[in-house]
Amino acid sequence: MPISAxxxxxxxxxxxxxxxxxxxxxxxxxxxxxxxxxxxxxxPRASAGPAAEGGRDGVLRAAVRRLAAQGDAPGAAVLxxxxxxxxxxxxxxxxxxxxxxxIHRNDRFRxxxxxxxxxxAVTLRLAAQGRLGLDDTVEEHLPGLVRGHGNxxxxxxxxxxxxxxxxxxxYTTDPVLARQLSAAADRTRTPASLVRTALAHxxxxxxxxxxxxxxxxxxxxxxxxxxxxxxxxxxxARRDVLVPLRLHGTSFPGTRTALPDPHGRxxxxxxxxxxxxxxxxxxxxxxxxxxAAGELISTLGDLTRLLPxxxxxxxxxxxxxxxxxxxxxxxxxxxxGLFPVRLTCGVTLWGxxxxxxxxxxxxxxxxxxxxSLAYRLNSTAASGLTAExxxxxxxxxxRR
Numbered sequence: 001m002p003i004s005a006x007x008x009x010x011x012x013x014x015x016x017x018x019x020x021x022x023x024x025x026x027x028x029x030x031x032x033x034x035x036x037x038x039x040x041x042x043x044p045r046a047s048a049g050p051a052a053e054g055g056r057d058g059v060l061r062a063a064v065r066r067l068a069a070q071g072d073a074p075g076a077a078v079l080x081x082x083x084x085x086x087x088x089x090x091x092x093x094x095x096x097x098x099x100x101x102x103i104h105r106n107d108r109f110r111x112x113x114x115x116x117x118x119x120x121a122v123t124l125r126l127a128a129q130g131r132l133g134l135d136d137t138v139e140e141h142l143p144g145l146v147r148g149h150g151n152x153x154x155x156x157x158x159x160x161x162x163x164x165x166x167x168x169x170x171y172t173t174d175p176v177l178a179r180q181l182s183a184a185a186d187r188t189r190t191p192a193s194l195v196r197t198a199l200a201h202x203x204x205x206x207x208x209x210x211x212x213x214x215x216x217x218x219x220x221x222x223x224x225x226x227x228x229x230x231x232x233x234x235x236x237a238r239r240d241v242l243v244p245l246r247l248h249g250t251s252f253p254g255t256r257t258a259l260p261d262p263h264g265r266x267x268x269x270x271x272x273x274x275x276x277x278x279x280x281x282x283x284x285x286x287x288x289x290x291x292a293a294g295e296l297i298s299t300l301g302d303l304t305r306l307l308p309x310x311x312x313x314x315x316x317x318x319x320x321x322x323x324x325x326x327x328x329x330x331x332x333x334x335x336x337g338l339f340p341v342r343l344t345c346g347v348t349l350w351g352x353x354x355x356x357x358x359x360x361x362x363x364x365x366x367x368x369x370x371x372s373l374a375y376r377l378n379s380t381a382a383s384g385l386t387a388e389x390x391x392x393x394x395x396x397x398x399r400r
Contacts, residue, residue, distance in 0.1 A: 059394040064375070065092045066387035071360060073379035074267060074279075077103040079300035080395060083370040087304070095264025095378060097279070108249060108263045108297050109376055110287070111361050112354020114306075115296035116218050120162055120337025121310060122236050123221050124320035127158075131228050134159040134323070141224045145195065150202045158224065160207050161217040162336040163329045169201035170214040172293075181289060188255045189289040191219050211330035215293035222292025233292050245309040249299035257284045259297060266358025268380040282358040282380075294356055300374045303361065307351055308369030310338075325350065345397035355381060362388065371396065 060078070068076035075093030095103040126132050138146050138153035138161070146153030151168065160166040171177060171194045180187070198216040205212070222233040229236055234252035242250050251260065259266075263283075270277030287295035298306075313321055324336045333339060341349040341364055351364030360381035365372035373395055375388075 056394055056399065060088075060391065061090055061092075063387050063391035063394060064090050067375065067377060067385060067391065068093045070385045070387050071377040071379050071381040072269060073360075073377035073381065075103045075264070076375065076377050077105070077107075077300060078373065078375040078391065079105065079304050081304040081308075081372045087301075089300075097265070097267070101264060103264055103378070104262055106249060106262060106299055106301065108251075108259050108261070108299055109361065109378070110259070110266065110285070110354075110356045110359040111250075111296045111298040111303065112290070112294045112356040112359065113215075114298065114303065114352050114354045114361060114363060115290070115292065115294045117306065117310070117337040117352045118237050118241050118296065119218055119221050119225070119233060119292050120324060121241050121316050122225055122233060123158065123162060124316050124323060124336065125240055126225065126228055128317045128320050132158060132224065134162070138220060138224070141227050142220070145192070145223075146199065146220070148199050151199050156207045158221070160329075161221050161224075162323075163211070163326075164213050164217055164334050165208050165211050165329050166214065166217050167203040167205040167207050167209065167212070168214050168216045168220075169198045169203060170212075171195070171198035171216050171219070174198070174201070177289075186257060186286045188286060189291070191223050191291050194219050194289065194291065195223075208329075211333060213334070215290075218293040219291050225292075241306075241315050244315050245302075245305055247298070247302040247306060250302045250306075251297050252295055253287055253297055254295070255286055255288045257286050259283060264378055266378050268358050285357060287356070290356060294354060296354070298361075300376060303363040303374035304365075304372040307363055307365040308372050311350060311365060311367065311369040341392065343393050343397055345393065347396050349392065349396060364392065366396070 064076050064078050068074070073093065074097050075091065075095050077089070077091040080088045089105050091103045093103070095101045095107060123132070127134050132141065134157065136158050138156045138158070142153060146156060146168075156166045156168070174197050177197050195216060198214075204214075225233040225236055234254065237252065241247070265281050266283045267279050268282050269279055310316060310324070311321070316324065324338050327333060327335050327340060338350050338352060341351060343349070347366070349364040349366060351362065353362040354360070357380055359376065359378060361374065361376040363372070363374040373392070375391065
């Protein structure tokens with residue numbers, strides 16, 4: 001596996017038409033869609049079709065094709081869910097370049113930093129229950145762990161981990177770790193070892209001084225959740241987020257390298273997208289090096305339920321939900337496991353994205369949770385996908 005195996009960390013700039021720079025590391029419910037059976041989406045044929053949507057359907061389909069092309073992906077797929085309007089599924093290309101298998105609507109894939117949305121929700125639930133405080137220091141929960149090279153857990157709060165203002169170095173940018181992952185892709189990494197990698201570097205800035213996306217923050221939050229509850233963050237997330245929102249296709253694989261069925265394949269290019277290198281299958285991956293920052297596996301259907309479920313207060317109480325959407329510490333760029341996407345037509349969406357080797361995903365919803373969209377590429381995507389802008393504005397901006 002190449003150095004790009006740890007690309008889930010990489011901040012990306014949203015297309016300029018969104019008028020907002022956001023940290024997009026490892027990125028992106030059920031509102032009004034008629035379910036055919038528990039855990040499954042409604043038949044897309046029941047959704048509004050081209051006749052009902054007019055020219056917009058053609059614009060959406062063209063955007064999906066451009067997403068695949070710009071992301072250097074064999075395939076792309078989009079699921080749109082509207083309260084009272086059912087769901088629409090659009091796909092282009094293939095899930096498997098060897099067999100020609102198409103991308104299926106219920107395929108599992110790695111969702112990268114959308115893990116952070118779930119971990120933030122779990123942490124904020126614990127705060128609502130009084131089991132931790134957002135202004136608790138890291139030292140109070142993980143004594144002696146964050147020390148050295150100018151790092152001090154006594155000065156970093158849980159709030160600063162959540163909103164990415166701790167200043168801690170992002171362990172995924174460590175060149176030694178990158179080489180090790182390239183040489184031993186299947187090796188299991190513990191959260192403590194990932195944190196030690198980060199602490200070998202000086203912090204970017206003093207805690208709270210400014211904002212910078214760092215996967216180290218969420219690895220630490222996973223450790224805090226385990227210390228507070230006595231159970232793993234995956235166990236807490238399943239009980240408090242996945243089960244209540246009926247996210248039956250979402251899982252925390254831990255050290256399991258294979259994707260659960262059904263699934264397609266994941267691809268990357270030697271040398272990176274657009275460099276003309278050979279396309280390689282990187283479906284099997286030990287995600288322990290992503291951990292609480294990005295190990296999540298999900299489906300498009302689940303991602304279009306996750307964000308509406310959160311924003312409607314189904315798992316996070318109102319006061320804590322306001323904290324999730326409070327972007328004041330980041331100058332409007334990031335809340336707590338969520339970021340705003342401001343479209344040129346004045347509509348603001350909320351969501352997250354995720355990039356991990358061989359997979360890119362984005363999930364967003366309107367503030368009321370009534371209209372959501374998730375899309376995925378089966379590749380390590382290139383940054384700055386202008387087709388992403390076209391897709392979001394075609395779907396969420398009122399037709400002029």
